[in-house]
Amino acid sequence: MTLPTPLSDAPLVSDWIAFDDALVEVRTGRVELGQGNLTAIAQIAAEELDVPLAMIRIVSGDTTRTPNEGFTSGSLSVHQGGMAVRHAASAARHLAIAEAAKLLQCGSERLALTEGRILRDGAPTSLDLWSMAASIDLSVAVAQWSDPKRPDQRALVGKPLARIDLPERITGTPFVHDLSPDNLLHGRPVHPPSVGARLLDLDLDALRTRPGVVAATRDGSFVGVVADSEYAAIRAALWATNHATWSDEPSAPADPVAAIAGSQESDEVVHEAGTLEGHEGQSSYEVTVSRPYLSHASIGPSAAVAQWQDGRLSLFTQSQGVYPLRDALAMVFGMPGERIDVRHWPGAGCYGHNGADDAALDAALMARAVEGRPVKVVWSRADEFRYAPLGPAMTTRASAFLDETGRIAGMSVAVNSAPHGNRPGRNGAPNLRAAACLEKPFPFPRSKDVPLSSGGGADRNAVPGYAIANLRASKRIVHDLPYRTSSLRSLGAFTNVYAIETLMDAIARDRDVDPVSFRLNHLEDPRAVAVIEGAVAEAGEPFGREREDGTGWGLGYARYKNRAAYCAVVVRVEVDEAVRVTDVFAALDAGEIINPDGMTNQTEGGIVQSISWTLKEALTLEDGRVTTENWSDYPILTFSEVPAIQVRLIDRKDEPPLGCAEAAQGPTAAAIGNAVRDAIGVPVNHLPLTRDALIAAISE
Amino acid sequence: MAERSEPVTLTINGRETAVDADGETPFLYVLRNECGLKATRFGCGVGMCGACTVLVDGEATFSCITPLETLAGREVETVEGVSRAGEVHPVVEELIAGQAAQCGYCLPGIVMAAVAHLRSTPSANRASIAAALDGNLCRCGAHVRILNAIERAVQRMQGEETV
Numbered sequence: 001m002t003l004p005t006p007l008s009d010a011p012l013v014s015d016w017i018a019f020d021d022a023l024v025e026v027r028t029g030r031v032e033l034g035q036g037n038l039t040a041i042a043q044i045a046a047e048e049l050d051v052p053l054a055m056i057r058i059v060s061g062d063t064t065r066t067p068n069e070g071f072t073s074g075s076l077s078v079h080q081g082g083m084a085v086r087h088a089a090s091a092a093r094h095l096a097i098a099e100a101a102k103l104l105q106c107g108s109e110r111l112a113l114t115e116g117r118i119l120r121d122g123a124p125t126s127l128d129l130w131s132m133a134a135s136i137d138l139s140v141a142v143a144q145w146s147d148p149k150r151p152d153q154r155a156l157v158g159k160p161l162a163r164i165d166l167p168e169r170i171t172g173t174p175f176v177h178d179l180s181p182d183n184l185l186h187g188r189p190v191h192p193p194s195v196g197a198r199l200l201d202l203d204l205d206a207l208r209t210r211p212g213v214v215a216a217t218r219d220g221s222f223v224g225v226v227a228d229s230e231y232a233a234i235r236a237a238l239w240a241t242n243h244a245t246w247s248d249e250p251s252a253p254a255d256p257v258a259a260i261a262g263s264q265e266s267d268e269v270v271h272e273a274g275t276l277e278g279h280e281g282q283s284s285y286e287v288t289v290s291r292p293y294l295s296h297a298s299i300g301p302s303a304a305v306a307q308w309q310d311g312r313l314s315l316f317t318q319s320q321g322v323y324p325l326r327d328a329l330a331m332v333f334g335m336p337g338e339r340i341d342v343r344h345w346p347g348a349g350c351y352g353h354n355g356a357d358d359a360a361l362d363a364a365l366m367a368r369a370v371e372g373r374p375v376k377v378v379w380s381r382a383d384e385f386r387y388a389p390l391g392p393a394m395t396t397r398a399s400a401f402l403d404e405t406g407r408i409a410g411m412s413v414a415v416n417s418a419p420h421g422n423r424p425g426r427n428g429a430p431n432l433r434a435a436a437c438l439e440k441p442f443p444f445p446r447s448k449d450v451p452l453s454s455g456g457g458a459d460r461n462a463v464p465g466y467a468i469a470n471l472r473a474s475k476r477i478v479h480d481l482p483y484r485t486s487s488l489r490s491l492g493a494f495t496n497v498y499a500i501e502t503l504m505d506a507i508a509r510d511r512d513v514d515p516v517s518f519r520l521n522h523l524e525d526p527r528a529v530a531v532i533e534g535a536v537a538e539a540g541e542p543f544g545r546e547r548e549d550g551t552g553w554g555l556g557y558a559r560y561k562n563r564a565a566y567c568a569v570v571v572r573v574e575v576d577e578a579v580r581v582t583d584v585f586a587a588l589d590a591g592e593i594i595n596p597d598g599m600t601n602q603t604e605g606g607i608v609q610s611i612s613w614t615l616k617e618a619l620t621l622e623d624g625r626v627t628t629e630n631w632s633d634y635p636i637l638t639f640s641e642v643p644a645i646q647v648r649l650i651d652r653k654d655e656p657p658l659g660c661a662e663a664a665q666g667p668t669a670a671a672i673g674n675a676v677r678d679a680i681g682v683p684v685n686h687l688p689l690t691r692d693a694l695i696a697a698i699s700e
Numbered sequence: 701m702a703e704r705s706e707p708v709t710l711t712i713n714g715r716e717t718a719v720d721a722d723g724e725t726p727f728l729y730v731l732r733n734e735c736g737l738k739a740t741r742f743g744c745g746v747g748m749c750g751a752c753t754v755l756v757d758g759e760a761t762f763s764c765i766t767p768l769e770t771l772a773g774r775e776v777e778t779v780e781g782v783s784r785a786g787e788v789h790p791v792v793e794e795l796i797a798g799q800a801a802q803c804g805y806c807l808p809g810i811v812m813a814a815v816a817h818l819r820s821t822p823s824a825n826r827a828s829i830a831a832a833l834d835g836n837l838c839r840c841g842a843h844v845r846i847l848n849a850i851e852r853a854v855q856r857m858q859g860e861e862t863v
């Protein structure tokens with residue numbers, strides 16, 4: 001049996017499980033980002049140990065207590081973290097049964113566990129997990145004892161259980177923003193206006209006399225102000241922003257997307273099969289699509305609470321990776337990681353690498369100025385738009401040629417993109433905003449992006465998922481632009497699927513084949529076929545039918561990362577002044593379903609976010625600065641604009657469970673692009689699909 | 701602080717409260733830091749996202765751009781006021797029952813905007829609810845569930861009235 005990777009670093013049952021306080025404590029390195037993954041993980045543990053969900057206490061993302069599982073990202077929480085817990089919980093169960101067999105002097109086949117109590121031949125005994133806790137040695141290898149239930153034995157997994165954390169999130173105070181330890185002070189950073197800007201002058205003494213200010217700290221070009229009330233900190237930071245002078249000679253192309261498209265930096269072939277040579281003269285097709293820089297645009301700006309005491313730093317953070325953040329902070333402060341305690345505390349949804357880690361360093365730098373007192377930092381909305389890592393702009397060119405029978409014989413996909421992989425610790429540097437402008441700086445290194453072997457960055461889903469003999473995918477990472485970028489949900493998949501799937505439609509249209517059968521003709525994997533047929537059936541087989549003027553239908557399909565969840569999306573649009581998505585039908589196969597309602601919720605969310613990216617979103621950049629400051633500069637989809645959404649789930653009980661939060665983005669965008677083309681008769685290749693983009697496409 | 705104004709007296713969730721803070725302070729910070737009512741959330745600080753929505757004399761109001769001093773003598777309701785044990789508003793109950801959230805950060809503001817809408821529009825429908833929530837942003841994309849849940853709350857409240 002091959003065990004999930006997290007178990008190689010944390011191989012013991014006791015790394016994951018404890019019986020305590022009439023509860024089962026489950027320790028996971030994964031963190032809850034508002035997607036229900038901790039409920040799913042708790043559900044998995046409860047299943048193996050046959051306890052109700054309410055008896056599971058989850059401890060997550062805490063460098064003092066939980067295994068190191070790196071980042072909670074890439075839709076791997078359940079696939080890796082959940083499976084590690086499945087094995088650990090299974091091992092704990094078998095250890096408990098073995099101990100009970102010893103104590104009751106009977107064969108273990110006569111014993112069962114229910115609600116934590118041991119039954120013998122179905123009858124209660126005096127034993128339960130907690131009465132035996134002292135004598136069960138959990139510090140043994142998971143691998144030795146794990147024997148998870150068979151799919152047909154599972155009762156709890158697969159049920160739409162309610163999220164364990166939801167009521168508190170709707171009416172309570174679960175967020176890092178809400179922490180208020182004794183003696184709390186409030187800090188605000190004063191960010192340099194661009195990545196390269198350096199502070200020339202700021203009168204710190206004057207700043208210190210502003211109302212409520214307790215400390216003002218400067219290290220290189222990093223400035224932080226700490227005050228006794230939140231509003232005082234906000235006002236003092238505003239004063240400092242208005243009084244600071246910076247050396248800033250940013251030069252950047254006026255049209256960054258065009259600069260990325262035209263970049264001459266070196267490229268790399270990431271996948272090749274067969275050959276694309278020698279097919280000159282065969283009918284060929286090509287599309288080039290682009291998306292602008294996007295913002296993660298969390299509803300709650302990045303926040304953290306930090307405190308220094310006796311040479312130790314302790315931090316509460318919404319970071320996606322407490323251990324990588326700890327290591328990055330250790331680098332910045334030149335101290336061993338063992339003296340830094342990092343605990344995850346919920347934030348608003350982050351959708352990838354946003355400002356969460358940066359805010360943690362900001363808080364740590366400010367707390368250093370008021371040793372012994374906790375400092376809470378909450379970024380402003382403008383900080384969040386301007387200073388958090390951006391979702392990279394990119395362009396993708398997809399081209400194909402056909403054989404005599406009209407099948408695609410070869411396809412080539414070439415991606416130009418700003419880098420997607422700049423998380424803390426990646427490429428050997430802290431990658432934290434403030435770290436790059438300290439007196440002793442830790443500059444942002446040249447990003448290597450994310451390699452295809454780890455799911456790909458710019459090249460994620462650049463390899464078409466169709467049965468095509470000759471394929472090539474390449475990526476060119478463009479480092480020249482002065483904007484800091486990193487992972488935004490689905491990474492390159494969003495744009496690459498848009499390119500490949502609009503190309504598929506262009507060919508089908510030209511060959512007079514309907515978009516569904518054209519795709520099915522190029523697919524061998526029955527799971528791919530099933531999601532496409534599922535989405536099309538859910539939509540009521542709209543293709544090839546009469547439709548009203550100004551409306552269109554479109555289909556998009558991809559298997560996320562070419563190895564995770566399968567997703568097909570059908571949309572209906574109405575186009576007049578602007579594009580309006582009225583209906584969405586999706587089918588998803590993410591292997592074994594742990595929690596169907598959670599999966600549907602994630603898929604709906606991915607669809608809505610993708611519609612918003614596709615129709616509306618673009619950051620504005622000028623001379624190396626992000627000029628977007630507020631929601632009025634960066635509209636996102638509103639309640640009135642959200643369509644009706646139907647999601648059909650396909651359960652594969654014998655297949656490994658796969659993440660689902662990032663599966664729908666690419667297919668949704670592609671379906672919208674294809675539907676818009678269906679409605680207006682011309683393709684619109686450059687996102688977002690605003691009124692201006694449509695007019696430009698029509699007049700071309 | 702340089703100068704302090706007189707304490708401002710107002711009613712919060714039915715309780716008369718005197719707040720001793722600078723009258724210019726946006727009410728959101730007063731609520732969260734001085735009054736300990738932290739379920740109302742900061743999202744943008746400039747009246748563009750709805751995360752900080754509270755009711756002032758029954759009307760949905762962005763607390764992040766409402767100076768404390770303008771609330772003297774007025775009645776404020778927050779999400780804590782509509783989710784007290786035993787008197788949980790149907791909107792809150794239906795949101796939880798419908799698992800209508802992901803991160804949940806936007807939800808308290810949405811709850812308050814929806815409560816205000818349902819009070820003024822007993823015959824609220826999906827379109828009117830959506831329009832009433834257009835000042836509230838949700839980045840996770842939980843909209844469909846949120847609308848479904850509020851619609852169910854409307855049906856329940858109508859049902860309860862006719863009984």
Ligand code: FES
Binds near residue numbers: 752762
């Ligand atoms: S925080 Fe008040 S509207 Fe955004």
Ligand code: FES
Binds near residue numbers: 802841
């Ligand atoms: S649920 Fe996360 S912003 Fe609405």
